[in-house]
Amino acid sequence: MSSENTPPSTPWWISADGSSLTGATPSQRRRASKRPVSFNVAIAMAVVAGLIGGIAGKSITTSQNTRLISVSNTIERKPDSIAGIAARVSPAVVSISVTSSTGGDTGSGFFINSNGYIMTNNHVVQAAAVDNGTITVNLVNGKNYEAKIVGRDSSYDLAVLKIEVTDAPALTLGDSDKVQVGDNVIAIGSPLGLAGTVTSGIVSAKNRAVTSGGGTGESSFINAIQTDAAINPGNSGGPLVDQSGAVIGVNSAIASLSASYGSQAGSIGLGFAIPINQARKTADQLIKNGTATYPIVGMSLDNRYTGIGAKVVDSPAGILAGGPAEKAGIKPGDIITAIDGVNINNSDEAIVMIRSHNVGDRVTLTFKRGSVTKKITVTLVASTAYTKK
Secondary structure, eight states, rough: GGGSSSSSOOOTTHHHTOOOOGSSSSHHHHHHHHHHHHHHHHHHHHHHHHHHHHHHHHHHHHTTTTOOOOOOOOOOOOTTTTHHHHHHHHHGGGEEEEETEEEEEEEEEEEETSSSSSEEEEHHHHHHHHHHHEEEEOOSOOOOOEEEEEEEEEETTTEEEEEEEOOOOOOOOGGGGGGOTTTTTEEEGGGGTTTTTEEEEEEEEEEEEEEEEEESSSOOOEEEEEEOOOOOOOTTOEEOTTTTEEEEEEEEEEEOGGGGGGOOSOOOEEEEEHHHHHHHHHHHHHHHHOOOOOOEEEEOOOOEEEEESEEEEEEEEBTTOOOOOOHHHHHOOOEEEEEETEESSSSHHHHHHTTSSSSTTTEEHHHHHHEEEEEEEEOETTTTTTOOO
16 A cells, blocks of 8 residues: 555644644645544543633632622602502501490591591490590501590491691592592501501492491491402591592491301401591581581381382381471382482482482482382481471
């Protein structure tokens, strides 16, 4: 075999004569660069390159001081966020503690003006009123004040208290007539004595007929705003606010499961608030006069009636002498089926519907007498205007 076909015994980067390719011609270098590299040689080259890189990297790392960077993030909370609204509203919300000979009670309230007037529920302070008890108001700044009752009204379950402060952080009162189902709302109060508790939800329904009874047998009839914001015992009297932070309702009642449903206590997502438009009118009367009134038609309804509608008590005592109902021709035993075109299912709904109006408003009553249905229009009068026979 010719010597020209004998493979070179030297590596590809060394010429056959033992000299480097550095001085080779370009054509020689091109031919040399095309020579194949064996698998073992390639592995060896990779290992060597890795070791060199590692040593170099270690040298660079050890020659420099390691620096740890600490980053501080600031969360921007929008004014209309739950956190932003709670921060603005909470300073005006108070906790209320009542002590009487029959025991104690707790609730919530909020400043309605800077002179120390506080709105709350009648049932929160009722024990102190009837038993000459004491009422203590606790502010968010930790200060406590003894409060006096300016006035209270069981028909709407509202009361106004007064403490001796100036420049109180009063809340803005909104317009509950503009509230829509689905609006976001926030409830703030002291459930179970836990002051400053904030919960959120939506307006679940409007114009819910809610009846609640006080310990003295007085009943309240509320044309309520329903919400799924968690409301528990102790939230009573606290504000329900909208996304602007304006009060749209006074938290007043909750629905609880009966024994047949497991007797679950506390919030089940069914809370009820007195619309602030009604609460504002009542509070203004209480501050001005110490008492409040409500509109009436001048008839008594039979709460034992189980049919559809509201039945007028079937006796002469069912109609007030000289009242709107008598003047319009309503008689004992008539059944009210609608008010202003809205169907009435029971006596509670009829009372709530009437009390949602103002004294002097004209309303249309649809009623049945036997098989005959009639419509009449009456003008509502103040509850203090007439006396039953």
